[in-house]
Amino acid sequence: MTLILALESSCDETACAIIKDGKEILSNIVSSQINVHTQYGGVVPEVASRIHVENISTVIDEALKKANLTMDDIDAIAYTQGPGLIGSLHVGVQAAKTIAWTFHKPLIPINHMTGHIWANSFVADLKFPLLALVISGGHTQLVYMENDWDYKVIGTTKDDAIGEAYDKVSRVLGTGYPGGPVIDRMAKEGKEHYKLPTPKTDGVYDFSFSGLKTAVLQLIQREEKAGNEIIKEDVAYAFQETALGQLTGKTLQAIEDLKPKMLVLAGGVAANSRLRQLMTEKMQAYPNTQLVIPPMYCCTDNAAMIGAVGYVAYKHGLFGDLAAAADPGLMMPGEE
Ligand code: KG4
Ligand code: ZN
Numbered sequence: 001m002t003l004i005l006a007l008e009s010s011c012d013e014t015a016c017a018i019i020k021d022g023k024e025i026l027s028n029i030v031s032s033q034i035n036v037h038t039q040y041g042g043v044v045p046e047v048a049s050r051i052h053v054e055n056i057s058t059v060i061d062e063a064l065k066k067a068n069l070t071m072d073d074i075d076a077i078a079y080t081q082g083p084g085l086i087g088s089l090h091v092g093v094q095a096a097k098t099i100a101w102t103f104h105k106p107l108i109p110i111n112h113m114t115g116h117i118w119a120n121s122f123v124a125d126l127k128f129p130l131l132a133l134v135i136s137g138g139h140t141q142l143v144y145m146e147n148d149w150d151y152k153v154i155g156t157t158k159d160d161a162i163g164e165a166y167d168k169v170s171r172v173l174g175t176g177y178p179g180g181p182v183i184d185r186m187a188k189e190g191k192e193h194y195k196l197p198t199p200k201t202d203g204v205y206d207f208s209f210s211g212l213k214t215a216v217l218q219l220i221q222r223e224e225k226a227g228n229e230i231i232k233e234d235v236a237y238a239f240q241e242t243a244l245g246q247l248t249g250k251t252l253q254a255i256e257d258l259k260p261k262m263l264v265l266a267g268g269v270a271a272n273s274r275l276r277q278l279m280t281e282k283m284q285a286y287p288n289t290q291l292v293i294p295p296m297y298c299c300t301d302n303a304a305m306i307g308a309v310g311y312v313a314y315k316h317g318l319f320g321d322l323a324a325a326a327d328p329g330l331m332m333p334g335e336e
Contacts, residue, residue: 002314005063005074005099006307007056009092010084010112011137012043014055015303016063018074022121022311027066028297028304029059034178041177042167049087056095063303071103078310081109081320082330083138089326097322108310109320111330112301113139114151116266118312119298119305127261127290133251136267137163137178140207140247142254143332148312151332154258155205155250162243163269165209169216169239173232183236184272190237194219198242204257205250212242240274248278255286264292271299 001021008015017028033051037043064070079096082089100107117132132143140162142155160168163180170179175186196215199208216239223230255263263286265279276293283291298305313319 002075002311003069003073004076004078004108004307004310004314005060005071006110006303006310007060007077007079007092007096008112008115008301008303008306009052009056009088009095010080010082011088011301012037012048013301014052014059014091015301016059017303017307018063018067018069019304019307019311022308025122025304025307026069027063028302029062029066030302031055031059038177041171043085045085045087048085049091052088052091056091060095060099071099071105074103074105076106076108076310076314076319078108078110078306078313080112080115080306081324082112082327084112084328086326086328089328093324093326097324101322107320107322107324108313108318109324110306110309110313111332112306113141113143113267113332114309115305117143117145117264118309119266119294119302120264120292121308122298122304123295124262124290124292126264129258129260130262130264131251131254131258131260131289132264132266133247133270134266135162135247135269137161137167139267140209142205142251144254144258144260149316149318149333151334153332153335154254155203155207157207157209158201158203159208159210160213162207162209162247163267165213165243166269168213169236172217172220173235175232180269180272183240184274186233186236187240187274190231190233190235192237193231193234194238196238196242199246205254207246207250209243212239244272244275244278247275248282251279252282252286255289260289262290262292265294268300270294271296
């Protein structure tokens, strides 16, 4: 039996989880700062790191208590090394190093985005080759994996991440932060009314969302100038259908070309109800590729997913040391 204590603090959630053999969640504590950042309309990095400092010891204590374990029982400490906000990452990295040093435990540095991918292993055994659509506030990537430690980024956004676009559109509509869940809800009440241009990129699997965001802004300005009332639900609908059209189109193209055994959705935007529905419908045409959608609790940031990938790294002997530092721009393992 292998028990991994995992820490996550890359953005605005302070989290600790204890995972048995990579699969069983013994505890999964997430302290969200969302209520604080909502007041500012987005994550304020300095505020985020201060709150991580206040909460990190408590979430570790709670995770151990909930799992009914002590540090003596733990085999290794997995932690998010990057990517993320530097000040936020530092807190988790320093906490991980401190407990590793104090209790003589091996350290496992983890890339946050691989965590989002492995969150799916709580609902299905991952099968390779695998394609992951990684969609969050900071990333939009198609990742192709031939095996459990091979991460090839075959497509990426050329500008904004999709979650960032959701957040910005919500801001211009005046509907607050985080924008994803709000737009998701509003779009359900919306109908086809406004037209937005389809984003274009050169790369077959690459994405672009900044032009779409600007088009939404221009649409609102145009309607305001013409004295028309803006129907926010319809704007949300038009934005979401266009953004998800691009996302699903490129993903299906990669499925056609690469014929993976599995497609997994990963990251905060994987919580989107319309995307979950669209993907489920469209993947019926590809019976040889199994679709896996992460459970809602595992879409947004948490430490259970860091423990899941931490176990894979543990089996490969991929340990770090006390010299390791937080890396805000950390690439996927194997990427230059
Ligand atoms: O993975 P995550 O928790 O943090 C990062 O690693 O970035 O993703 C956060 C992003 C935010 O941009 C948020 O607006 C978006 O995920 N999000 C959603 C939904 N829930 C969260 N986007 C679309 N629809 C949702 N239901
Ligand atoms: Zn994330």
